[in-house]
Amino acid sequence: MNAPDRYERFVVPEGMKKVAYERDMKVMNAATFTLQREDHTIGNILRMQLHRDPSVLFAGYKLPHPLQYRVVVKIQTNSQSSPMQAYNLAITDLTKELDHLKATFEQETNQKQAEYY
Amino acid sequence: MDNVSYQRFPTVRIRDIKDDVLKFELRDTDASIANALRRIMIAEVPTLAIDLVEIESNSSVLNDEFLAHRLGLIPIVSDRAMEMRLSRDCDACDGDGRCEYCSIEFHLSVKCTGDQTLDVTSLDLVSSDPSIIPVDAAGRAADMGGFESNDTRGILIVKLRKGQELKLRAIARKGIGKDHAKWSPAATVTFQYEPEIHINEALMETLTLEEKQEWIDSSPTKVFELDPVSQQVVVVDPEAYTYDEEVLKKAEAMGKPGLVEIYSKEDSFIFTVESTGAIKASQMFLNAIEILKSKLDAVRLSFDTEEADDQFGELGAHMRGGGI
Ligand SMILES: [Zn+2]
Numbered sequence: 102m103n104a105p106d107r108y109e110r111f112v113v114p115e116g117m118k119k120v121a122y123e124r125d126m127k128v129m130n131a132a133t134f135t136l137q138r139e140d141h142t143i144g145n146i147l148r149m150q151l152h153r154d155p156s157v158l159f160a161g162y163k164l165p166h167p168l169q170y171r172v173v174v175k176i177q178t179n180s181q182s183s184p185m186q187a188y189n190l191a192i193t194d195l196t197k198e199l200d201h202l203k204a205t206f207e208q209e210t211n212q213k214q215a216e217y218y
Numbered sequence: 219m220d221n222v223s224y225q226r227f228p229t230v231r232i233r234d235i236k237d238d239v240l241k242f243e244l245r246d247t248d249a250s251i252a253n254a255l256r257r258i259m260i261a262e263v264p265t266l267a268i269d270l271v272e273i274e275s276n277s278s279v280l281n282d283e284f285l286a287h288r289l290g291l292i293p294i295v296s297d298r299a300m301e302m303r304l305s306r307d308c309d310a311c312d313g314d315g316r317c318e319y320c321s322i323e324f325h326l327s328v329k330c331t332g333d334q335t336l337d338v339t340s341l342d343l344v345s346s347d348p349s350i351i352p353v354d355a356a357g358r359a360a361d362m363g364g365f366e367s368n369d370t371r372g373i374l375i376v377k378l379r380k381g382q383e384l385k386l387r388a389i390a391r392k393g394i395g396k397d398h399a400k401w402s403p404a405a406t407v408t409f410q411y412e413p414e415i416h417i418n419e420a421l422m423e424t425l426t427l428e429e430k431q432e433w434i435d436s437s438p439t440k441v442f443e444l445d446p447v448s449q450q451v452v453v454v455d456p457e458a459y460t461y462d463e464e465v466l467k468k469a470e471a472m473g474k475p476g477l478v479e480i481y482s483k484e485d486s487f488i489f490t491v492e493s494t495g496a497i498k499a500s501q502m503f504l505n506a507i508e509i510l511k512s513k514l515d516a517v518r519l520s521f522d523t524e525e526a527d528d529q530f531g532e533l534g535a536h537m538r539g540g541g542i
Contacts, residue, residue: 107397107398108306108397110396110397111394111396111397112306118520119516119517120517120518120519120520120523122519122523122527124527136517139513139517141253141257142253142254142257142258142262142510142513143254143513143514143517145250145253145254146250146251146254146510147517148250149248149250149251150224150250153224153226154224185519185524185527188519189518189519190222190223190224192514192515192517192518193223194223194224194225194226195251195514196511196514196515197223197225198225198226198227198228198247198251199507199510199511199514200511201225201227201228202228202230202247202251202507203504203507203508205228205229205230206230206242206500206503206504206507207504209230209231209232209242210232210235210500213232213235214235
């Protein structure tokens, strides 16, 4: 009767920001990113990609609650970068990796299919 | 600063590719990417499924909602699902979910008149669009030379006895597995780490033939074998290893620790993708890549957030400069 709509799990409510950015007021070069209607899928790949960046001192993510459909990513960098810069770079690198993966996969499937005929 | 990149270049080797099954090796990336793609194939690659059923008459033994649920679970050919609109944000019908851009209509009308029990199957569903029909696993497999079967019987919905009738209208819509499992194109999607097995040959040679065989037999899966000619223990199928550590425990118990060392390669994955038939397995993987890309794009920071932070940075620098 009062069950929430199923789509609430993946549709960002009107007036809510998809990504909220908040600077840490106590630590230099640290910030929190709150991604609405995302989960481990995005949280974990972002974290792992951020770990590849040597200017990132800390990168972690959490799902605060299973019924609150948001993921929180915390980043701290050294003075060579900023959390925002590191975050943007991680997204860009992951996108490029996926482009490469897609091209490689298509090439391999075409080759495999050519073998059949 | 703009030219720094920590991008990886994954490689792929395809082992087996059929319409409904795909097996491949993914290398030079990490578990987070492998797992993200697996999760998306299961929960976020869209397909079509029956979402609304209007029953005109039903005198079968199954009640209306039971039938509606069964209809929802029938896989529907969804090659066009990626381009279709979700009813929720279809502006042609204002979210009503009944227009040609976001829905497909099916009709079913069956009456049993004979003495024999009549099977109502997915083949009785008549589509408004000839390219969007229920998946017929048997038919598709026969086309591919899968299994030899001429009886394409479809998927059983309900059985009718003499005099019973079923008449309904069903609307199929686009959706994702996160919403309801009926929209998931995945039968199973799994990946495993590739094991790396090193036998300490010197230590192995201190074992008698019987001991070797005993050690080999301690593995619940057939990973090792005794070479009949050289009488040496060889790895026949590293992937059969299930990380059960039985052979390590056995070596320990035999007083030969370090007889074998087994690692899992952290950047190498063996994927198995099985489709319900709604989308080809290989297309499922490609769609998952596309969806992950658009998800990443959606979490990019908006320009005004970046701008506001720049201003804050200047203010911060000003304040720090102004102190003491
Ligand atoms: Zn519509």
